[in-house]
Amino acid sequence: MCGIVGYVGKKDAVPLLIEGLKRLEYRGYDSAGVAVVADRKLGVVKTVGRLSNLESQLLRQPLAGSVAVGHTRWATHGAPSEVNAHPHCDCDGRIAVVHNGIIENYHALRASLEAAGHTFYSQTDTEVLPHMIEAALRDGAACLGDAIRAALTQARGAYALGIVSADCPDVLYAARQGSPLIIGIGEDGDRFIASDVPAVLSRVREVIYLNDGEYAELRDGGVRIWNIKGDEISPKVERVTLSAEAADQSGFETYMLKEIHEQPRVLRRLLERNPLFGGGADFGLKPDYFRKLQRVMIVGCGTASHAGMYGRLLLEQYTGLAVEIDLASEFRYRDPRIDPGTLIIPVSQSGETADTLASVRLAKQWGCRVLAICNVPGSSLTRESDAVLFTEAGPEIGVASTKAYTAQQMAFALLAIWIGSIRGTLGDADVQSLLAELAQVPDAIHYVLDRKDLIRVIAHKHCDAPSALYLGRKFNYPTALEGALKNKEISYQHAEGYAAGEMKHGPIALINEYVPVICVCTKTRDEVYDKMISNMREVEARQGRIIALASDGDTQIVRFAQDVIFVPAVRDDFSPIVNVVALQLFAYYAAQARGTDIDKPRNLAKSVTVE
Numbered sequence: 001m002c003g004i005v006g007y008v009g010k011k012d013a014v015p016l017l018i019e020g021l022k023r024l025e026y027r028g029y030d031s032a033g034v035a036v037v038a039d040r041k042l043g044v045v046k047t048v049g050r051l052s053n054l055e056s057q058l059l060r061q062p063l064a065g066s067v068a069v070g071h072t073r074w075a076t077h078g079a080p081s082e083v084n085a086h087p088h089c090d091c092d093g094r095i096a097v098v099h100n101g102i103i104e105n106y107h108a109l110r111a112s113l114e115a116a117g118h119t120f121y122s123q124t125d126t127e128v129l130p131h132m133i134e135a136a137l138r139d140g141a142a143c144l145g146d147a148i149r150a151a152l153t154q155a156r157g158a159y160a161l162g163i164v165s166a167d168c169p170d171v172l173y174a175a176r177q178g179s180p181l182i183i184g185i186g187e188d189g190d191r192f193i194a195s196d197v198p199a200v201l202s203r204v205r206e207v208i209y210l211n212d213g214e215y216a217e218l219r220d221g222g223v224r225i226w227n228i229k230g231d232e233i234s235p236k237v238e239r240v241t242l243s244a245e246a247a248d249q250s251g252f253e254t255y256m257l258k259e260i261h262e263q264p265r266v267l268r269r270l271l272e273r274n275p276l277f278g279g280g281a282d283f284g285l286k287p288d289y290f291r292k293l294q295r296v297m298i299v300g301c302g303t304a305s306h307a308g309m310y311g312r313l314l315l316e317q318y319t320g321l322a323v324e325i326d327l328a329s330e331f332r333y334r335d336p337r338i339d340p341g342t343l344i345i346p347v348s349q350s351g352e353t354a355d356t357l358a359s360v361r362l363a364k365q366w367g368c369r370v371l372a373i374c375n376v377p378g379s380s381l382t383r384e385s386d387a388v389l390f391t392e393a394g395p396e397i398g399v400a401s402t403k404a405y406t407a408q409q410m411a412f413a414l415l416a417i418w419i420g421s422i423r424g425t426l427g428d429a430d431v432q433s434l435l436a437e438l439a440q441v442p443d444a445i446h447y448v449l450d451r452k453d454l455i456r457v458i459a460h461k462h463c464d465a466p467s468a469l470y471l472g473r474k475f476n477y478p479t480a481l482e483g484a485l486k487n488k489e490i491s492y493q494h495a496e497g498y499a500a501g502e503m504k505h506g507p508i509a510l511i512n513e514y515v516p517v518i519c520v521c522t523k524t525r526d527e528v529y530d531k532m533i534s535n536m537r538e539v540e541a542r543q544g545r546i547i548a549l550a551s552d553g554d555t556q557i558v559r560f561a562q563d564v565i566f567v568p569a570v571r572d573d574f575s576p577i578v579n580v581v582a583l584q585l586f587a588y589y590a591a592q593a594r595g596t597d598i599d600k601p602r603n604l605a606k607s608v609t610v611e
């Protein structure tokens with residue numbers, strides 16, 4: 001969703017802002033803008049559409065200065081338009097604010113500001129902020145920092161903010177409540193703010209993670225932080241461990257293709273570095289907690305919820321625990337019977353998804369412990385959880401999640417085996433054999449990647465179909481959901497994932513000679529394999545185009561399918577981690593044939609930080 005970059009230092013700010021905003025493009029946006037302070041004047045340029053439009057406008061209307069904020073907006077309040085794009089200004093055009101999040105009480109705030117004579121131009125919630133700061137200064141706030149604090153004490157909701165003022169030409173202010181914002185410390189006095197670390201990765205090696213309820217003043221060479229009560233806080237500076245290349249495209253035609261190819265390496269590293277086995281399991285919750293545990297509730301959104309569905313199956317099978325999974329956006333409004341003894345497992349790539357965070361906050365109110373599976377160190381989720389199992393997949397830039405998903409699956413596999421070993425539901429020999437078979441997964445994915453040309457041919461053949469159906473059972477039911485989600489996200493082909501056993505309860509009505517039906521029917525000892533074959537026969541009888549995802553060596557499958565994508569046979573429990581890679585490639589090549597913007601699909605945001 002919205003992206004923020006700000007700069008203060010000695011350099012020309014605009015090229016630095018554009019560079020940072022380009023690195024945030026993956027979050028999804030529909031308009032962009034910058035505000036620059038120079039010679040005690042504020043210059044603002046905003047455009048609708050891609051950043052290239054903003055760059056062109058900046059050639060016609062150049063802004064120079066070394067204190068500035070920039071923004072990419074993903075519309076929530078008010079349509080994508082130049083007037084709704086950020087930055088937003090006060091009445092005199094001297095204060096500019098960029099904002100990520102939602103000011104929930106903006107209606108009331110705007111009404112009272114308008115009654116006091118302030119003029120508004122946009123439909124956004126954000127525009128109240130510069131006016132509130134302006135009002136606080138008029139009411140006698142001693143300095144810009146005090147005025148910002150006064151405004152923030154009245155604002156309810158979520159925000160990450162960047163603020164500059166023509167009257168304070170040397171400073172950049174930042175504030176955070178519920179939306180991510182980091183401060184980057186660069187060379188030669190350079191100070192940045194950004195929505196995430198990759199935005200400024202090539203410029204900073206040290207960061208400060210601003211906490212909720214804090215605001216900061218950045219100057220050339222300096223940073224000071226206060227809480228909302230006005231108490232100064234000493235900043236905790238952390239070294240950035242990511243390499244600058246981690247956020248580069250490395251010669252691939254898209255980030256998504258790069259990230260698909262990174263999966264064997266990511267999973268190998270996760271297996272090697274996992275803190276559960278060998279590492280002493282000191283990751284926040286002690287083994288004894290898991291011995292006494294009765295119940296687990298997994299929550300997540302989108303792709304992460306599919307990883308959670310897979311995780312539930314593994315946890316049930318290896319640990320004997322009662323495990324539930326829900327979409328975070330549903331869970332937070334249900335009235336579930338959750339007691340303090342329930343372990344909550346939120347799953348999230350970004351660690352910033354609003355519904356997932358809200359679910360965690362609720363669960364904490366109920367006294368539950370929280371074990372997050374998350375990819376982004378320093379994210380809100382990791383800071384609010386009792387324990388974190390990091391997926392260590394590195395920055396994921398493509399909007400459609402790939403390597404973060406398989407890393408979440410692998411993290412669940414490790415966690416389930418580990419909890420099973422602690423609870424004694426798995427013996428030593430079981431644990432050793434499961435870990436040995438899990439260790440084969442990265443190589444199996446390599447083989448899938450080696451077959452991408454064949455997958456491309458099959459994807460191109462079926463990409464014009466109006467709709468596609470994905471079927472799977474048990475461990476591969478989530479694979480079917482995730483395969484369909486990938487397809488619709490990036491190729492815009494209508495696609496539905498279904499539990500194959502449900503096909504006769506509705507989707508079978510859709511089947512005709514134009515509809516590709518992707519059947520995930522890999523097997524080693526799988527008890528649902530024969531059922532999948534029966535479902536395929538039913539599709540065949542209705543002239544559906546069957547594309548089977550089958551295990552190497554399955555000689556009978558070609559009799560039932562028009563096209564077969566073969567993948568290496570791995571243990572059924574772990575087959576979803578391999579199978580999904582074939583479906584990622586299938587969706588990728590369908591999207592390529594349909595000419596979509598694969599890394600930045602329309603309307604989607606990488607990180608959904610509002611409800």
Ligand code: G6P
Nearest residue numbers: 302303304348349350353401605
């Ligand atoms: C968005 C992204 C998805 C992602 C979902 C949850 O919809 O486009 O790829 O699965 O949010 O995000 P999270 O960061 O919590 O995993």
